[in-house]
């Protein structure tokens with residue numbers, strides 16, 4: 649059992665992606681919200697597209713929050729030659745990975761590789777009477793793409809995960825989705841925008857509420873994206889992703905199902921879901937969108 653402070657919210661976020669400025673902003677937001685490191689969970693891919701892999705890994709390790717392995721941690725810890733992101737051959741993402749992954753692989757220290765290799769692949773815990781499971785991509789397949797519009801995949805995954813609330817990363821777009829009396833909660837990532845035409849990145853909160861239930865929510869986070877983009881251009885790698893930091897649109901839409909692809913450039917709304925106390929009822933509730 650993870651010894652959370654049950655009187656405070658949990659802060660959950662994904663994909664720092666070697667984006668040092670965004671990760672600093674995330675840590676600062678946690679401090680502003682008075683959320684201790686032990687109540688913070690990262691869903692992995694600490695190192696990826698941006699230009700500060702070692703510095704970002706050290707920042708997260710120094711923070712002391714909970715982190716699970718993403719495919720990037722597994723590959724870097726193993727000294728592998730590619731990211732295993734599950735990009736299809738011939739796509740822009742696959743081409744860009746040939747730039748950023750070797751760059752990251754050449755800059756991450758043995759100490760940080762060992763830290764990545766020691767991270768767990770999943771976490772389970774109980775909070776406000778509900779069971780939670782933290783995974784990176786899919787439950788059994790670390791680099792599986794899971795999006796809210798693909799209901800068959802979501803249904804398969806919530807059954808496999810076996811918890812009331814599944815906290816997932818990897819896919820890069822924030823969402824809270826009810827599936828078969830369970831919830832798929834992707835708090836988004838801090839290292840890249842969410843393909844919604846804004847430069848903001850995303851995180852999530854899990855808050856205990858007065859009636860004994862719990863509130864899930866997604867939140868925007870602004871940070872100094874111009875400095876991050878300038879750093880990437882200076883090193884001359886992954887410029888498609890450097891553009892994404894300032895346009896808010898991904899360099900390739902190949903991994904997206906049609907519904908998420910059609911939403912490209914449309915501002916994402918924050919979401920909330922209030923879950924009743926476990927003793928009162930099966931998991932019910934309606935996801936609400938806010939501005």
Ligand SMILES: [Fe+2]
Pocket residue numbers: 693718719720733784785791818
């Ligand atoms: Fe990933």
